[in-house]
Each structure stands twice: as C-alpha cells, then as structure tokens.
Amino acid sequence: MRFVLKTNYGQDVNLFLHGGQRFWYGLLLAVVLLAPLVLDTFYLGEFALVFIWAIAGTGLMLLVGYTGLVSLGHAAFLAIGAYAHTYFLTQGLPFVLSVPLATMFCAVVGYIVGLPALRMTGIYFAIATLAFERISAFVIEHWEAVTGGHFGIRVPDATVLGSNVDGPVGFYYVCLGVLAVSLLATMNLLRSPTGRAFIAVRDSEVSAQSMGINLARTKCTAFALSAAFTGLAGSLFAHKIGYLAPDAFTVQTSIQLLLMVVVGGLGSLQGIVYGAIFLGLLPQAIAFARDVLPQRIAEIPGLEPGIFGLILILFLVFEPLGIHGRWVKIRTWFDEFPLYRKATYKRQRSYLRTERVR
C-alpha cells in the first residue's frame, strides 16, 4: 500500500499522484512514440485504429461511465463526424481546420438532440438515442448531394503543414496526438465542477439536484461533449477507411462502442484504452480462430457479433468493472497481500423500487 504524504497544495493539482505513476506513464508514452521505428506498417495501421476507438471511447465513457446515461446510438456521431469532415475537406478546407469544425458540428448536433433527452432517464434515453441513430442513418442514405447516398463518397487525402498524413506513420502520430489531447482534456474536465457534476448526476440524480446542480444543463453538456469526442474520432475514422458508405455505421457499431467501454471498465479512463485495444484486436483474433476452428463452426454467419455478445455477457455477469476493475483487484491483492478481503469490491444490489429511483 502506498501512501502519498502531501506537503503542498500543488500535489492536489498534479495529474499523477506519485513518481511511480509518472515513470510508468512516461515509459508508455516513450514506447508509443518510438513504436513506428520498429513496427511494420500493418501494425501501425492497426494501432491507429485502436487510438481512434479510444478517442470515441473517451466520448462514450464520459456519457456512460461518468454521467450514467447509456447511448445506443453513438455510431450516429461517428458517422456525422466522418461525413462532416469529408464534406469540409471536399469544400477545400485544410485538415487542421476541418477536424475541429466537424467536432464542433457534432457537439451542436449532440446538444440539440440532448435537449429533449433532459426529460428522460435511463431506458428512455437509451431508446431515444437508438431512434436518433436510425433517423440519422436514413438522412445519410438519402441526402445524396452531401453524402453520396448508397454509393458513398471518397475521403480526400489530408495534408498537415504541406505533408501528407495519410501515410501510415503520419496517420499514426496524428491519431496518437489527438488521443493524448483528448485523454488529458478529459482528465482535467473530470476534476472541474462540470466533471464533478457529471459524476454526481450518475450517482444520484435526486441528490445532485438537491445540491443545486442543473440536471438538464449538465446532461446536455455531457451529451454534447460526448458527441464531440465521438465526432472527432469519426473524422479520423474517415481517413482510416478511406471511403464512406452508410453500411460502415450501423447499430452494431454503436453496440461495439458500448462493448468497448463496458469491457474496458466503466468509470475509468484507463478502461477506455484497454477496451479500445480489446476491440481492435478482437476481429484479428476471430479471423485467426476461423483458420484454426473446424470448418462447420468457422463458417457460421454472424459468428463475429455472436462472439461479441458472448463476451459482453461474460463480462457483465462475472466482471462488471471490466478489465480495469480486474487489474485494480489484482493490484489490491498484491498490495494487501495476506489480508485481501473479497468483499472489498462487492457489488451493491438494490431490491426496492424506491432505491432505484435515483
């Protein structure tokens, strides 16, 4: 067990609690910065995708993990970000201007969609986002002037300061940079009054409101921010897939995003990254398994979503805190070695309806 003796107020403000954390995160940063020197371009592409998922996951984690609102329609924001970015690029805007514009656009859409959402809680909100996703998919399919309809639209090459970033190395660094900025921004946001309000709303709407938090405004802000991050990921995702078509963003994409934050661990920023790595590696693992498994099983249509579903079920039943939660448990076990108490992380259950009106 490590105790940090705080001797000045600066230590309360530090993002990292102690030298150990600073060392390990520094090492991680060095590794990901130097990775392009040793890795093959294929793996760089895969890592870039993991970074993109992590950026989208940041948005969803803010909403699901910290504000306690479940969205079943975040693929819509991924799509809106991607299409808006592509549209701005084709209009001749530079990459560095187009990405923020697409992000802002998503935030505005998120805010507008979030306005009616402030009247809903829980399941109603989830279904409303699902409905929004279907409607936005419909608009994307039929607004051919901007989105190319069913035929899709090609994403123009992006250049930053005169150099092409569509190459694997350049794109890797762009995604890494955006991810680092997003994570830092989120870390700081969560320590601000806004972020604390999010967490208060998640834990109990009733008590949050009693403490003077404007529920509607807080939820709307959370949804807009979440949409902005996901849209940011979407604008990078557009470059990753190179050609936008409506079938790239479906209900299943939304579920995958949700799977990512649940598997990673709700309510933790590290969980986003674990979840993104998981989501990035899983299709590869399934493709590999298809080669190994007997043909009868490997050729099942819909095997991939089926496995996604199974993993989701297993996590929810056996490890609702996700990969990060498991890691915290393991660390605590070593910290408190012979004295680890199993009930430390026991789940709180509520059997009364009144307990559940939060």
Place this chain on the structure above:
Amino acid sequence: MEILQLLIIGLSQGCVYGLIALGFVLIYKATEMVNFAQGDIMMLGAFVAFSLANLAGLPFVLVFAATLLIMAGFGMALERGVLRSMIGEPPFAVLMLTIGLGFVIRAVAGAIWGNQPRALDSPLAGGIVEIQGLIIGHENIAIVVGTALLCALLYLFFRFTRLGIAMQAASQNQLAAYYLGIPVKRVFSLVWAISAAIAATAGILVAPVSLIDPLMGFVGIKAFAAAIVGGFGSLPGAIVGGLVIGIAEQFVYLFLPPGVSEVSAFILLLAMLIVRPEGIFATLQQKKV
C-alpha cells in the same frame, strides 16, 4: 376504400409490434429488467415452429402448442441460467446483457438453420377473404384474432388467478412480496416463460407475412418504440402503441416519399418522448425534489 385497406394491414402489422411489446412490458413490469432480446426470442420461436412443422411434419395445432411449451421452457432457462444473477443490478447492466443475448441467439440460429429466409407451412397462410371489395389475407385475420385472444387470456390471468396476482405483487415491490411469502424468484422465471411464449406466438403468427430468417428479430426495435409510445410498463399501452405505429407506418408509406416509412416508428417515438415522455398510458412516476 384504399384507406380502409391500409388500416387493416396496419392493424395486423401493429398487432405484431404489440405482441412483442407485450413481452417487453411484461418482463419490465414484473422484474424491472428491459429485455432487448425479445425480438430474437420471437425469431427463435418461429424457427422452432418451422422445424416442427416443415421438418418433423407435425399437424399445426400440435406445432403451435409444442412451440409455446418449448419457448416457455427456453425463457425459463434463460432466466435461471443468465438473468437471475442480475437481480438487483443496475438496469443498464441488464439492458446490455440482453443486447448481448440477442447477438448470441442470432448467431446460434444462423448456425442451426442457416441465413436464407424460410417459409413456414402454416394453414393460416395463403387464403384471402373479400368483403365488399376489401381484400384481407387469412394471415392478417389470424394475427388480429390471435392478439385479441391472447390479450383477453392475459387479462383474465392477471385479474383472477393467484399466480397472476402474485406476479402483480412482485412487480410492485419485490421485497414486500417476498416478505408475504411469494416465491419471487420462481415468479420471475414464470414471467420470463410467459413472455417467451408470447414472443413465440408472435413469431408463428407473423411467419406467413414475413419469412423466417435470423434477422427478423430486428422488428423488436420497432416494438420497443411501440412499448414506449404506449407507456412503458402498461400492458394495454403496449398493444395500443403497437397499433399506432403499425397504422402510422402504412399511411406514411402511402403519402410520403419511399424510405420514410422505415423510420416513421422512430420519428413517432422521438416526437412522443418530447411531447409526452410518459407515453399514452402513463405508469412511471418520477421522484420530485
């Protein structure tokens, strides 16, 4: 005349939505779990009926009864095996769990029966009745009549049987019901069984209209919209919501550009949530601060 024709088709389509929504609402009312896999359970029911009727060649009445029994057993097993450990967990976790279940059921159905659409051998399919120029398919009549019968049966069950009243009690307060000696866990199992049987009924009734394939469960999303439009947690609301959406879809199809009808259920849902979030038959109340 055209309007009346559309109304009848919308009515039968709406009944299908209503039946699936009924399954949602039943489970939600009793256990406060939201079962997103309801549409997929319907699909499974249709496939079971398909196996019994087309492959085993049983007579239809027997197929119907056997399918209901098998699916009720399936629903019960699902509750016992997977969802019982989730009692008392936050609703969101259960929602995610049932979404996962839906994916798994779809994959399993695809593995067993393949992905091509199948047609069920059903005596309800094929024929038409003509009343003064109105053309009504037998399958549409079967859906409407079947739904009406089922609703009546459910009403009597909840109103007059001990078990039905015990279910109502458990839905109002799990802990109090438990103190009064109601075996809450067994009641939950039975609720899942009934809900799965309702879904299977919907599956058999809808099979002649839309072919059976693993993706037919996506109707469940629209049924969800129906449940909310009707007021989540209200049994008559589920049927009314289903009818509203079914009929609205048909009219949107006629009067608005193609494709809009596909999303009209969701537009209706969003509009409803903005105007009257508690639905037509309000049951949910919010705690005021």
